[in-house]
Amino acid sequence: MRLVFMGTPDFAVPVLEALYASGHQIGGVFTQPDKPAGRGNKLKASPVKVLAEKYGLAVFQPARIKAPEAVDQIRDLQPDCIVVVAFGQILSKEILEIPPFGCINVHASLLPAYRGAAPVHWAVMNGESKTGVTTMLMDEGLDTGAMLISKEYAIVPEATTGEVYDALAQIGAKVLINTLEGLQNGTVRPVPQPKVFSYAPLLKREHEQVDWSWDVAKIHNRIRGLNPWPGAFTLFRGEQVKIWLSELSGKPALSGQTAQNALPGSILSLAKGGLLVQTGEGIIKILELQPAGKKKMRAQDFYNGYRPKANDRFE
Template sequence: MRIVFMGTPDFAVPALEALYKAGHAISGVFTQPDRPSGRGNKIKASPVKVFAEENGLAVYQPAKIKSPEAVTLLKSLEPECIVVVAFGQLLSKEILAIPAYGCINVHASLLPAYRGAAPVHWAVLNGETKTGVTTMLMDAGLDTGDMLLCRDYPISSEATTGELYDVLARMGAELILETLDGLVAGKIKPTPQPEQFTYAPLLTREHEQIAWSWHAEQIHNRIRGLNPWPGAFTFFRGEQVKIWQSSVAAQQLGWDTPAEKIPGLIIGLENGALAVQTGSGILYVQELQPAGKKRMHAPDFYNGYRLKSGEIFG
């Protein structure tokens, strides 16, 4: 099939690679313009662009995909299908009408749950036990189109967003091939999404800060949900500290005086982790990163900072 591919981050690369290796004719790859990245603000190409150029695929980077110039270009490529994976721009009705097989999106959730920009993050943040990948026939709305195929995947209580992200990217690559084959064979019937849906908005700085008044499990979900990006943070001695790894204590540790129930109180070092009081339950913190420093294990943090009795996160 003659395909135009649209995608930007590393999540989209496995799908593009699968289409390329399966022998589909990829007439063009559209990705976001190169942007400054990292501490030095060096201009960096997207992972999709890097893969496309390494494999001799034509790359296009319009600032606005809805512009008349971009639409004219798309029409000239004569795609039978446009495959979209985390592209980062909405398509116009004019673009949606170009390919005979439509525009197909690979979305990292079980629609209609978690429409929007950060479905993997929010599934973990909310403590979901299952997520997956859905292919859908795009319409003018945000992730509102008819569903084609879906595949689910369990989320363990310790899984991070990064771990899940990699698994779902590979699943999405497999599913888009299956979807295209099914459409060509006439074996897939688009299914309207149910009316009830949830939304996965972009993450903000407010989402990143830990509230120690929460239940230990909520904080644990926040930490793993923001790992590896952007990271959950708190404050210690007035400076920001990111927390990368944690677990929930199976039982209370025996500290039960009122003073020791202060949310954020660092109770002590227990089994190689910092035991921290939350609004309900004890959280073990295993890996931290003070501002401007490398990640460190809890014992190194405890000893390096010479923690004193009664010190608090937050």
């Protein structure tokens, strides 16, 4: 097939690698414009652009994919199919109708579950035991197109979003190649999505702050679900502290504590390299933290540096 590829972040890289190795003709790669990054605000290319240039592929970076000149560029490439993986812009009906085999999206969930911008984050934050990758034939809705191939992936209890994300990227590459082959030989046919679905909205600031009144499992899932980006945070002595790693302590809520110490967020003690913190139900062990303006540190180092007092709490 002659393809146009659209993608931007690391998640899209394995798919582009697989397409290049498979022998499909990649007429052009569309990715987001370079963005300022780092202290010097120097322009940084997307991971997809870096790989495309390595392979000598034509790269296009329209600010608006719906702009007439961008649509003309796509049409001039005469793709049989457009492959879209975390591109970051919504395609117009005009673009969707260009390729005879349609536009195929690689989505990081088992559709119709977790449609939307952050499916991996929300699957981990919600404590799901499985997720997966689905290829679908795109339409004008938000991840509402007919499904092509799905592949499950088991989420182990301590996995972070970053770990699941990396695994799904590799799975997505294989599923996409199988999808293209199936479309070509007629063995894969679109199946409409069920009417019942769930949604994975874009993460906002309020999703990132730990609510210590939650039970221990929900807090643990929130922490690992926001690792490595953007990071769960709490406040300690009025300053932001990000929490990167935690584990379930296996201990119930302590009895015999003072009312003040028993409040959710209370730092109870340092035990086996972790801070034991009271939650709304149960105790969580915090393993790695990062105070504002500082590097990540072990709980032991945080404890030694800040010397939490009896009335100190995470808030």
